[in-house]
Amino acid sequence: ETGVTQTPRHLVMGMTNKKSLKCEQHLGHNAMYWYKQSAKKPLELMFVYSLEERVENNSVPSRFSPECPNSSHLFLHLHTLQPEDSALYLCASSPRLAGGAYNEQFFGPGTRLTVL
């Protein structure tokens, strides 16, 4: 596997279910991100991890719970979601957290989540 991978690619869940999204990056990067992409809206940054430590949490509801066990893996645990949480959830990674040249973010293919 190369780049950033995400599983599952599609997920349908009820509001009472508990599920997890998985992201893995094979680029040797130190920073990982979760984004939410809804139709006709800009990408919304949810969480940022640097060297397995959460450094940013953008007022995301507690029904979304991230986990970063190591610099290559990132999870998003979901429980008691609402229908409006249906969206494409994208994972990204970058070489490091600090901005600057050659520190672009690379995205995975996303998980299409539908909450019934």
Place this chain on the structure above:
Amino acid sequence: GQQLNQSPQSMFIQEGEDVSMNCTSSSIFNTWLWYKQDPGEGPVLLIALYKAGELTSNGRLTAQFGITRKDSFLNISASIPSDVGIYFCAGQLSGSRLTFGEGTQLTVNP
């Protein structure tokens, strides 16, 4: 917070035509990135710009970092059907936080 205005929102063109889209910001950025997203996939980085005034090409794509650091444009020359998708600009000032535009949906008619 910073906001990006990306235009146009959508474009319908004939194969072979050139395309131009742009992003403007209410404040400056140090880096501009252009991504393309195909249906059902994540955004793929096309071009990265690091200096005001920089002009960078990637095949038929050319992007420029505006001299004021508040804008950037992307041109696609001689469009082909596989250019179809959503194109996003993103600006970065400090840290790794990116501010994204709303995207330009490109449709290319054969």
